[in-house]
Amino acid sequence: MEWFFLFIAGLFEAAWAIGLKYTDGFTRLYPSIFTVVCMILSFYFLSQSLKTLPIGTSYAIWTGIGVIGTTVLGSLLFNESLELARVFCIFLIFSGIVGLRLISQ
Numbered sequence: 001m002e003w004f005f006l007f008i009a010g011l012f013e014a015a016w017a018i019g020l021k022y023t024d025g026f027t028r029l030y031p032s033i034f035t036v037v038c039m040i041l042s043f044y045f046l047s048q049s050l051k052t053l054p055i056g057t058s059y060a061i062w063t064g065i066g067v068i069g070t071t072v073l074g075s076l077l078f079n080e081s082l083e084l085a086r087v088f089c090i091f092l093i094f095s096g097i098v099g100l101r102l103i104s105q
Contacts, residue, residue: 010065
């Protein structure tokens with residue numbers, strides 16, 4: 001269950017990172033509320049996963065999921081570049097996440 005919590009925490013991290021773009025410096029109410037709620041949920045689920053998972057592994061995977069999700073959503077929502085070098089680097093992050101999961105117990 002802790003790996004599921006970690007995955008959900010990473011998704012909420014990507015959500016709040018994207019939400020920040022919509023808050024306009026926390027001057028827009030509803031995007032700001034969405035962002036803060038996603039932050040709280042992200043930290044909550046991360047904290048649940050940390051009951052049994054190592055902090056280094058968990059933090060790396062949490063941020064990695066956030067990076068990948070934010071990059072993909074940034075490309076879809078904000079027309080950000082997905083040039084080959086950038087995609088390759090994101091693939092390296094994904095490979096690191098998979099590797100950490102495979103060697104972790």
